[in-house]
Amino acid sequence: MKAEVKNIDLEIDQMEYVGCSGISYEEKSAPTNSFNSSVENEVVSREKRIATLKDSKRETLIKINKIDNALETLEPRDLDIIKLRYFDKLNNRLIGIRLELTEEWICTLKAIVINKLSTLINI
Numbered sequence: 807m808k809a810e811v812k813n814i815d816l817e818i819d820q821m822e823y824v825g826c827s828g829i830s831y832e833e834k835s836a837p838t839n840s841f842n843s844s845v846e847n848e849v850v851s852r853e854k855r856i857a858t859l860k861d862s863k864r865e866t867l868i869k870i871n872k873i874d875n876a877l878e879t880l881e882p883r884d885l886d887i888i889k890l891r892y893f894d895k896l897n898n899r900l901i902g903i904r905l906e907l908t909e910e911w912i913c914t915l916k917a918i919v920i921n922k923l924s925t926l927i928n929i
Contacts, residue, residue: 807870814863821856869927876926884919891916 877885883905890901898912905912 807866807873811863811866811870814859814866818856818859818863821852821859872927876923879926880919880922884915884922887912887916888919888923 877888880888886905887901890896890904891898896904898909898916901907902909902912907915
């Protein structure tokens, strides 16, 4: 999720940096009674896209904060199980060896912790 926030920031920076370009005459343009120009339309479109990206970034940051807050409520052993399983990508057998618990008990504890986290995060 943190990488998603960085990507959104990069996209916003790119959109703010790229300016309007000149008109090309590859295709014949027809006269119109429109009161707005293509430059105005491009600026409005870019501003809407930037606003959408900022909203998406805000929502992602809220999710990250919810997850961090939920992880802070865990007991040290429960936090170790989650970190080893989901961040370090270890299987239940290896986690059991490290924490000196059985594989079955790790599976049970993991389910309890996940249920606890899901109620706290509520994403």
